[in-house]
Amino acid sequence: xxxxxxxxxxxxxxxxxxxxxxxxxxxxxxxxxxxxxxxxxxxxxxxxxxxxxxxxxxxxxxxxxxxxxxxxxxxxxxxxxxxxxxxxxxxxxxxxxxxxxxxxxxxxxxxxxxxxxxxxxxxxxxxxxxxxxxxxxxxxxxxxxxxxxxxxxxxxxxxxxxxxxxxxxxxxxxxxxxxxxxxxxxxxxxxxxxxxxxxxxxxxxxxxxxxxxxxxxxxxxxxxxxxxxxxxxxxxxxxxxxxxxxxxxxxxxxxxxxxxxxxxxxxxxxxxxxxxxxx
Numbered sequence: 001x002x003x004x005x006x007x008x009x010x011x012x013x014x015x016x017x018x019x020x021x022x023x024x025x026x027x028x029x030x031x032x033x034x035x036x037x038x039x040x041x042x043x044x045x046x047x048x049x050x051x052x053x054x055x056x057x058x059x060x061x062x063x064x065x066x067x068x069x070x071x072x073x074x075x076x077x078x079x080x081x082x083x084x085x086x087x088x089x090x091x092x093x094x095x096x097x098x099x100x101x102x103x104x105x106x107x108x109x110x111x112x113x114x115x116x117x118x119x120x121x122x123x124x125x126x127x128x129x130x131x132x133x134x135x136x137x138x139x140x141x142x143x144x145x146x147x148x149x150x151x152x153x154x155x156x157x158x159x160x161x162x163x164x165x166x167x168x169x170x171x172x173x174x175x176x177x178x179x180x181x182x183x184x185x186x187x188x189x190x191x192x193x194x195x196x197x198x199x200x201x202x203x204x205x206x207x208x209x210x211x212x213x214x215x216x217x218x219x220x221x222x223x224x225x226x227x228x229x230x231x232x233x234x235x236x237x238x239x240x241x242x243x244x245x246x247x248x249x250x251x252x253x254x255x256x257x258x259x260x261x262x263x264x265x266x267x268x269x270x271x272x273x274x275x276x277x278x279x
Contacts, residue, residue, distance in 0.1 A: 045102060046116060046176045047109035053079055054181035055116050061184070062117035063089040067099050072111035107173060119171060119188065124162055124200045127189035131159030133275055134206060135186075136231040138194060138243045140264060143169035145235065147178025148265035154182035156272035158230075162197050165190040167234075198246045201229045210239050210247035211271055213261050219251040219274055230271055232264055 045065075046055050053076070055061050066089045068076065073091060099109050107113075128134055135158050140146050146169050153161055168190065169175050176183045191197040198208055206229040211219070231247055233239035244250060253262065253270055262270065 044115055045113040045173050047099075047103055047107055047113040047173050048177045048180075049075065049079075049110050049112060050181040051173075051176040051179065051183065052112050052114045053081065054184035055114055055176075056081060058184040060120055063114060064117065065089065065115035066091045067094050067102065067113050068092075069094065069096055069099070069111035076112065104173065108177065113173075119183075122187055122189045124189050124191065124197050125204065127160040127162065127187040128201070128204055128206070129187075131187075132227050133158040133272070134160040134162060134201065134229040135268065135272070136194070136198065136201070136208075136229055137161065137163040137168065138231060138239050139164055139167040139234045139237070140232065141167055141169060141234060143172075143175040144178045145263070145265040147175040147180075147183070149232070149268045150175075150179040150182040150186050150188075152265070152269040152272050154179075154185045156269075156276040158272055158275075159187060161186050161188045162194075162201070162229075163188065163190055164194050165192050195242050195246050198229070198231070198243070202248070208246070208248045210244055210250045211253070211267060212239055212244065212250045213252055213255075215250035215252035217249060217251045218254050219271055220254060222249065222251050224275065224278065228275055230268070230275065232268055232271075235264055 046052055049072075052066075056063060056066075068091050070093055073093065096109070096111055099111065099113055100107065103109055103113060133153075133156075135149060135153050137146065137149065140149070140163070146163075150161060152158075171183060171188065189197070201208055204227070205225075206227045207225040208229045208231060209219070209222070209224070210231040210233075212233070231239065231243060233243070239247075239250075253267060255261075261267075
């Protein structure tokens with residue numbers, strides 16, 4: 001197993017504090033388009049309280065632009081994040097409508113949005129350092145499902161998530177909002193070859209369990225080792241053939257009645273809960 005290289009913290013230098021003029025002055029000092037301005041919405045912002053607060057507290061992130069309403073500024077202060085101490089970027093005080101104009105249509109921003117540097121690229125080895133449970137996603141493309149799986153992973157103690165570089169959603173605003181802060185807590189590795197990543201997980205001591213409705217064993221009845229990698233397939237298609245063939249075992253969730261399957265994010269939550277109660 002290769003030793004994980006420490007990711008050096010970003011050198012974050014606070015922007016100069018605002019001068020006089022209060023709210024009106026801050027609104028004139030913009031770095032991007034507002035609603036109705038040429039250029040359209042910016043897709044690179046995280047938004048919503050949990051996603052933004054978690055990103056601001058993540059030393060691997062560099063804040064680039066923070067916009068908020070006056071009410072949101074007070075709520076962030078209530079969370080212990082204050083300008084000049086914890087906020088290493090000068091906030092711009094805008095209206096909710098102005099913030100909506102920066103973001104994609106329909107974004108539920110709760111009065112706060114943050115443009116931030118990308119998360120560091122991690123190898124499978126780096127993402128899994130210290131993890132007892134890892135989640136592997138085989139081309140799960142819906143950002144809401146992906147984000148919900150990240151949230152369940154954080155709640156039930158899965159420390160790593162492995163996904164494909166292609167056919168997976170960007171780690172941006174929609175996904176981060178669904179993850180409710182978990183994008184900053186669960187280490188994510190994007191790989192070009194999922195089968196190779198599964199073999200790496202085996203070398204790291206993980207027992208690889210593919211979740212499949214036609215699995216040979218019921219997950220609650222299956223005795224797992226100390227380190228488990230749970231593999232989930234895409235909506236509809238499920239696990240791809242090569243992915244299935246490289247799992248140590250295929251397991252199913254117990255079901256009764258006519259319906260035998262769950263949405264992938266719900267299936268992940270149930271399976272991760274089952275694994276967590278054994279530890």
